[in-house]
Amino acid sequence: MSINIIRHLQIILILISLPLSAIVRADSAAVVEGLRLPVWLERNGIRHSLTLGMSLQQQDTVETSPGARLLIQLEDGSLVKLGENASLTLAELEPAASSQGIFPVC
Numbered sequence: 001m002s003i004n005i006i007r008h009l010q011i012i013l014i015l016i017s018l019p020l021s022a023i024v025r026a027d028s029a030a031v032v033e034g035l036r037l038p039v040w041l042e043r044n045g046i047r048h049s050l051t052l053g054m055s056l057q058q059q060d061t062v063e064t065s066p067g068a069r070l071l072i073q074l075e076d077g078s079l080v081k082l083g084e085n086a087s088l089t090l091a092e093l094e095p096a097a098s099s100q101g102i103f104p105v106c
Contacts, residue, residue, distance in 0.1 A: 028055035030090060033079070034071035039064050061089040 032054045039050040042061040050062060056072065062082065064070050070082040082088060 030056040
């Protein structure tokens with residue numbers, strides 16, 4: 001293949017992937033926006049390495065290790081920052097139904 005065809009295919013793939021990522025993120029109440037590894041996700045009792053852009057679900061637990069950082073964006077646009085040696089369980093994570101935010105106020 002010529003270089004022009006390869007470049008055109010790369011551009012098409014990029015353009016196709018952008019709307020798909022927006023669709024995936026549209027129904028997510030929380031998304032990983034930034035991280036410095038190692039950061040872990042525990043979901044359904046299984047521990048995974050957390051990755052950029054990953055959607056988080058209710059009952060997920062995220063955990064940072066020494067030197068790690070994590071930035072989570074909630075559906076309403078607010079940000080949650082975790083420093084090193086931190087743990088957060090998303091116990092009642094729900095998409096915002098009103099302007100009151102994602103988490104219920106106790």
